[in-house]
Amino acid sequence: MTHREPLVVGVPTEVKPDEHRVALTPDGVRELNGHGVTVLVQAGAGAGAGIADEAYRRVGAEVVATAEDVWGRAGLVCKVKEPQGAELDLLRDDLVLFTYLHLAAYPEVGDALLAAGTTGIAYETVQTADGALPLLAPMSEVAGRMSVQVGAHFLERHNGGRGVLMGGAPGVRPARVVVLGAGNVGWNAAWMAAGLEAEVDLLDRNVDRLRFIDQIQMGRITTLASNRGQVERAVEEADLVIGAVLVAGGKAPVIVDEDLVRAMRPGSVIVDIAIDQGGCIATSHETTHHDPTFEVHGVIHYAVGNMPGAVPHTSTYALTNVTLPYLAELARDGVAAAVTEDPALALGVNTLGGRVVNEAVAEALGKPHAPLAEALRA
Structure with a gap:
């Protein structure tokens, strides 16, 4: 193979x-340096996560002043969220x-990637042969666990909820929680x-997924086969619905359509974790951590996209x-070689050369849809 x-x-x-x-x-930077990869980090990038610029410098990163420095000099930009505005x-x-x-x-992001001809590789579509989504899993786990904290918070009366304690009290029924979907998010x-x-x-x-969970939880969670009737009965009686x-x-x-939201109890809470894929609740729209909730038909909706x-x-x-092994492959080998060697990573490629290559x-x-192999040859 030709050295690159x-x-x-x-x-x-x-x-x-x-x-x-x-x-x-910083550990990720150190690992990439070991592969001969130069890493540029924008000043202050880690501050929100409690990671100082000096921690990056100590392991060999070059800390640069502006976003333009990063985007302009890098061949591979690694982010958390989809590109915004500027x-x-x-x-x-x-x-x-x-x-x-x-x-x-976010179709406008897709349009921008296509117009620019940028190779866009999405964490959420990297998929292994067994159907697992390894780069989505850890954030799904975090979001799933957070959703219960959030739901419990907004069920409190002073936050607009019904005034229900998740675990109830001796002699008092606990909250009824309905989780729609038993993947990594729902299970957590x-x-x-x-x-x-x-x-x-x-x-x-x-x-089969419900059977697996039932065996682990030994009756602590009621598993139900999802169909329209079952969803309606469960949601109508719920204090907290997690999408x-x-x-x-x-x-x-x-x-969950709008009629079903209307049938829910006043002061009940919906947490729509699927909002970053458009949402699975008809009345949802994306919110922010700064302004996380809104009310529709007396039901509190929380739909923060991140x-x-x-x-x-x-x-x-x-x-x-989870991202580091794939990032190392891409940086070290380039896109064409990396996706040829790694079918899971190949499914992560969404846009390439002005074409959409993920079906x-x-x-x-x-x-x-353009097949990835065809786009790579173009």
């Missing part, structure tokens, strides 16, 4: 509102962007809710743990 120089990796400060994570830890103007055709893209929810949400001694119903269409439905690369299906951003220290380390993403965006 590794791509320069750039880590800019996140600019999405209330986003305090950073895409790479960042879209920094895209170019010889750039690789590795981040959470969620293009089904149900587990946390059960730990607080709530009554928990976990719904999914995959009975945790995911279609990799695609738009989340709407599981929930793990509220716990940036934990989230940053959890994210780097699910193309369908969600209403764009023609």
Whole structure:
């Protein structure tokens, strides 16, 4: 194989509102340096996660002043969230962007990547042969666990809720928690809710998945096969509904329509974790950590698109743990070689050379799909 120089990796400060994570830890920088990779980190990028610039310098990163320095000099920009506003103007055709893209929810980002010819590789569509989503899993786990904390908070009366304690009290029924979807998000949400001694119903269409969870939890979580009737009965009686439905690369299906929200108890709470894929609750729209909730039909809705951003220290380390091996492959070998050798990473490529090369993403965006191999040859 012809020797090639590794791509320069750039880590800019996140600019999405209330986003305090950073895409790479100092340990990640040190690992990349070991592969001969130069890493540029924007000054202050790690501050929100409690990581000082000096910690990056000590392990060999070059700390640069501005976002333009990072985007302009790097061949591979590693981020946490999809590019925002002015960042879209920094895209170019010889750039690789590795981040959470969620293009089904943010089609304008997809349009910008296509117009610029940027290679966009999305954490959330990297998928192994067994169907697992390794780069989505840790943030799904964090969001699932957070959703119960959030739900418990907003169920308190002074925060607009019904005034229900998750675990109840001796002689008093605990909160009824309904979790829609038994993937990584839903499983972690149900587990946390059960730990607080709530009554928990976990719904999914995959009975084998429910069987697995039932065996682990030994009856502490009620597993229910998901269908329209079952969803309606569960949601109407719920104090807290957690939407945790995911279609990799695609738009989340709407599981709870507006009529069903209207039928819920006043002061009950919805946490729609699927909002970064469009949401699975018909009445949801994306909110921020600064202004996280709104009310529809007397029901409190929480739909923050970057929930793990509220716990940036934990989230940053959890994210780097899983992204680092793929980032090293891309920086060391280049996109073509890396995706040829790693089929899971190949599924992460959403856009390349002005084409959409992930089939699910193309369908969600209403764009023609170009096979990745064909786009690589172009």
